[in-house]
Amino acid sequence: xxxxxxxxxxxxxxxxxxxxxxxxxxxxxxxxxxxxxxxxxxxxxxxxxxxxxxxxxxxxxxxxxxxxxxxxxxxxxxxxxxxxxxxxxxxxxxxxxxxxxxxxxxxxxxxxxxxxxxxxxxxxxxxxxxxxxxxxxxxxxxxxxxxxxxxxxxxxxxxxxxxxxxxxxxxxxxxxxxxxxxxxxxxxxxxxxxxxxxxxxxxxxxxxxxxxxxxxxxxxxxxxxxxxxxxxxxxxxxxxxxxxxxxxxxxxxxxxxxxxxxxxxxxxxxxxxxxxxxxxxxxxxxxxxxxxxxxxxxxxxxxxxxxxxxxxxxxxxxxxxxxxxxxxxxxxxxxxxxxxxxxxxxxxxxxxxxxxxxxxxxxxxxxxxxxxxxxxxxxxxxxxxxxxxxxxxxxxxxxxxxxxxxxxxxxxxxxxxxxxxxxxxxxxxxxxxxxxxxxxxxxxxxxxxxxxxxxxxxxxxxxxxxxxxxxxxxxxxxxxxxxxxxxxxxxxxxxxxxxxxxxxxxxxxxxxxxxxxxxxxxxxxxxxxxxxxxxxxxxxxxxxxxxxx
Numbered sequence: 001x002x003x004x005x006x007x008x009x010x011x012x013x014x015x016x017x018x019x020x021x022x023x024x025x026x027x028x029x030x031x032x033x034x035x036x037x038x039x040x041x042x043x044x045x046x047x048x049x050x051x052x053x054x055x056x057x058x059x060x061x062x063x064x065x066x067x068x069x070x071x072x073x074x075x076x077x078x079x080x081x082x083x084x085x086x087x088x089x090x091x092x093x094x095x096x097x098x099x100x101x102x103x104x105x106x107x108x109x110x111x112x113x114x115x116x117x118x119x120x121x122x123x124x125x126x127x128x129x130x131x132x133x134x135x136x137x138x139x140x141x142x143x144x145x146x147x148x149x150x151x152x153x154x155x156x157x158x159x160x161x162x163x164x165x166x167x168x169x170x171x172x173x174x175x176x177x178x179x180x181x182x183x184x185x186x187x188x189x190x191x192x193x194x195x196x197x198x199x200x201x202x203x204x205x206x207x208x209x210x211x212x213x214x215x216x217x218x219x220x221x222x223x224x225x226x227x228x229x230x231x232x233x234x235x236x237x238x239x240x241x242x243x244x245x246x247x248x249x250x251x252x253x254x255x256x257x258x259x260x261x262x263x264x265x266x267x268x269x270x271x272x273x274x275x276x277x278x279x280x281x282x283x284x285x286x287x288x289x290x291x292x293x294x295x296x297x298x299x300x301x302x303x304x305x306x307x308x309x310x311x312x313x314x315x316x317x318x319x320x321x322x323x324x325x326x327x328x329x330x331x332x333x334x335x336x337x338x339x340x341x342x343x344x345x346x347x348x349x350x351x352x353x354x355x356x357x358x359x360x361x362x363x364x365x366x367x368x369x370x371x372x373x374x375x376x377x378x379x380x381x382x383x384x385x386x387x388x389x390x391x392x393x394x395x396x397x398x399x400x401x402x403x404x405x406x407x408x409x410x411x412x413x414x415x416x417x418x419x420x421x422x423x424x425x426x427x428x429x430x431x432x433x434x435x436x437x438x439x440x441x442x443x444x445x446x447x448x449x450x451x452x453x454x455x456x457x458x459x460x461x462x463x464x465x466x467x468x469x470x471x472x473x474x475x476x477x478x479x480x481x482x483x484x485x486x487x488x489x490x491x492x493x494x495x496x497x498x499x500x501x502x503x504x505x506x507x508x509x510x511x512x513x514x515x516x517x518x519x520x521x522x523x524x525x526x527x528x529x530x531x532x533x534x535x536x537x538x539x540x541x542x543x544x545x546x547x548x549x
Contacts, residue, residue: 023374027063030370034059034363041359042345050129051345055363057136058338061159062367063374064143065334069155070096070372071379072402072422073322076395079384080308082315085377091316092323092376093369099243099327100365115160115184116167118350120175125344130544131170131537132337132344135162138537139333142529147375150382151525154417159333160184161533169538181530188526191420194409196428199401202227203429206393207436210307217300220307221293228314229286231400235321236278238403240269241410243325271411311392318399326418327368335364383422387518388430401425423522430514437513464491 039052074088083091121128139155139162146153160181167175206227213219244251245268252265293310300306339356343349384390390398402422409416467487470480 026370026374030063030367031056031059034367037359045345046348047129047345050133051342054129054133054136054338054341055360057133057140058334058360059363059367061136061140061143062331062334062364063371064140064147065155065330066093066096066368066371066373067375068143068147068152068379069330069419070323070326070368070376071152071383072419073326074319075380075383076390076398076422076426077315077319077384078380079390080315080392080395082312082392082395083319085380088319088380089373089376091320093372095320095323096327096372097365097369099324099329100331100368101361102247102328115164115177115180116171116175117177120167120171121350125348125350126548127170127545128350129341129344130548131166131541132163132341134166134169134537134540134544135159136334136337138162138165138533138540141536142533146525146529147379149521149525150378150386151521152379152383152419152423153525153529154419155330155333156417156419157184157526157529158533159337161530162537163337164530165534165537166541168534169541184530187417187420190409191405191416192424192427194405194416195401195421195424196431198404198408198428199397199425200428200432202397202400203394203432206397211304211393216302216304216307220300220310224293224307224310225286225289227396228289228311229282231314231318231396231403232285233275233278233282234400234403234407235318236281237271237274238407239321239325240274240277241271242406243321243328245269246328271407305391308392311396315392315395315399318396318403322399322402327365330418331361331364331368334367335360338363382518383426386515387423387426387522388433388514390426390429394429394433397429398422398425401428420526427514427519433513467491 035052035056038055039048042048042051045051070092074083074092077083078085078088118128121131136159139158142158142161143153143155164176164181206223209223210216210219240248248269249265249267256265300309335356339360342357342360343355388394402418402425405416405421405425406418467484470476470484470487473480
């Protein structure tokens with residue numbers, strides 16, 4: 001029997017290791033392919049080997065972004081069972097790559113958020129190339145470790161830390177824009193708080209307007225169209241502002257080709273224009289959903305689970321749109337430094353912005369998609385089910401928070417992290433559930449347990465009184481001694497019941513819907529992301545410099 005058990009465990013371990021080697025094989029094949037292509041297509045350029053190695057590191061970084069960061073977009077939908085893990089990965093991979101290729105932009109800032117002053121390099125392309133390579137590799141290594149530890153962290157903060165550390169190693173502390181770094185530190189607090197508050201507010205409004213009603217079907221018929229329309233408004237505005245900003249001039253040029261349309265070409269969309277387009281889409285969605293519900297809502301049962309199903313399709317759209325916007329924005333975390341190195345190698349100088357060749361964009365787009373497919377499931381499961389339990393309504397609230405928080409923060413000029421917003425939204429939903437549970441238990445369970453304590457205390461006191469009378473009796477009989485023993489046992493039993501009931505009251509007050517160990521791990525990872533990436537980048541810079549000199 002023991003040999004059979006050992007054989008089964010061995011077989012399972014071999015199967016798991018085979019899957020791990022297969023994933024690793026695909027990842028290595030992709031990186032070597034990028035290395036080979038880059039070297040062969042740029043072989044006649046001085047420092048082409050630097051560019052090829054940088055492209056390999058960029059491919060590694062892109063895969064780590066896909067493995068870690070994309071989980072925030074699809075994790076809640078998977079955790080709520082609106083999407084299967086496989087379907088979520090396929091949708092996210094397609095839309096991440098599409099966002100990167102279509103709307104990733106032709107020009108990016110090579111130094112993320114202007115955190116270091118490139119003039120400190122004095123036009124020296126070699127040290128600049130080494131610094132960017134060190135920053136890219138440090139950020140990728142940290143993301144790899146965080147993914148292994150199942151900690152969702154900000155890829156933007158990772159590359160920011162890498163660029164800062166490499167910049168300090170190359171040119172000293174004066175190279176860093178500390179004002180910008182201060183705003184990044186502020187985002188550690190602003191992002192999760194805003195995300196949590198908005199997600200909790202939406203969840204409570206849905207519960208108040210639908211779930212807490214006696215006739216949930218009728219309430220759903222009335223309010224679900226409003227909530228889905230609000231999501232449409234938020235997401236269309238979000239996609240235009242964040243996902244299409246780099247190709248907005250081309251969109252305006254195309255629209256101007258249509259008759260009766262004459263729009264001013266601007267570098268990026270204005271909030272009012274994005275909001276107006278979102279409002280038109282929202283009105284259309286409202287009447288569409290209302291019409292669909294009028295014909296199908298009668299088939300629903302008057303239960304929370306039945307109402308939950310109405311939010312499944314909106315969640316699928318949310319996962320797709322969040323992935324598109326993420327691909328359009330965060331691809332720069334992988335290809336920004338790579339584009340900087342490519343520009344420095346080809347032009348022999350240092351620039352704060354650079355055009356992105358199609359092959360560089362392809363490295364970022366396909367790297368993110370591949371990293372998600374190979375290593376994304378681990379973080380998707382963590383985000384979707386290991387922080388708090390999610391259903392479609394809770395996941396819907398988190399998705400709403402992700403779009404609204406970014407829109408609000410961008411208009412107020414507040415620095416935010418999409419990763420911190422999403423995780424903050426999950427925290428907010430979980431803590432709201434705790435608060436509602438405590439509120440309910442204090443009106444129900446605690447009152448019942450208090451009555452039990454009172455009854456048991458009365459019984460215990462009655463037993464004590466009888467025991468005292470028997471102990472003071474001078475002519476005790478055999479039955480008296482037997483009764484005394486029974487009374488001691490009864491008193492001990494009552495003490496146990498009272499103690500257990502008091503524990504139940506405390507437990508009712510301390511029910512935890514958010515796993516505290518997950519909170520501690522994630523917050524710790526957030527706090528050390530920038531300094532760890534910075535220190536690692538500094539070490540790598542000196543290592544690369546030592547090898548090259």
